Amino acid sequence: MTVGDDLHKTLTNLEGAKSNLESFAxxxxxxxxxQLYNSCAQELEQLTQQLExxxxxxxxxxxxxxxxxxxxxxxxx
Numbered sequence: 001m002t003v004g005d006d007l008h009k010t011l012t013n014l015e016g017a018k019s020n021l022e023s024f025a026x027x028x029x030x031x032x033x034x035q036l037y038n039s040c041a042q043e044l045e046q047l048t049q050q051l052e053x054x055x056x057x058x059x060x061x062x063x064x065x066x067x068x069x070x071x072x073x074x075x076x077x
Contacts, residue, residue, distance in 0.1 A: 004065030007055045011048060018044040
């Protein structure tokens with residue numbers, strides 16, 4: 001697995017965790033738990049945005065780490 005793959009996998013995992021927390025917030029009747037879940041989901045959103053910026057930078061500096069483009073090239077061959 002390349003650095004690009006690892007970065008994109010981490011982004012996917014962060015987005016999944018955020019979705020889980022949002023679901024937990026909707027499913028609970030405990031106001032404090034709901035606030036906690038929503039707060040954590042917001043923090044994960046911020047982390048995701050920061051990591052996306054880093055991924056974009058890495059892909060610009062090292063084009064071989066562009067996961068989407070590399071996947072498309074491999075499929076065409």
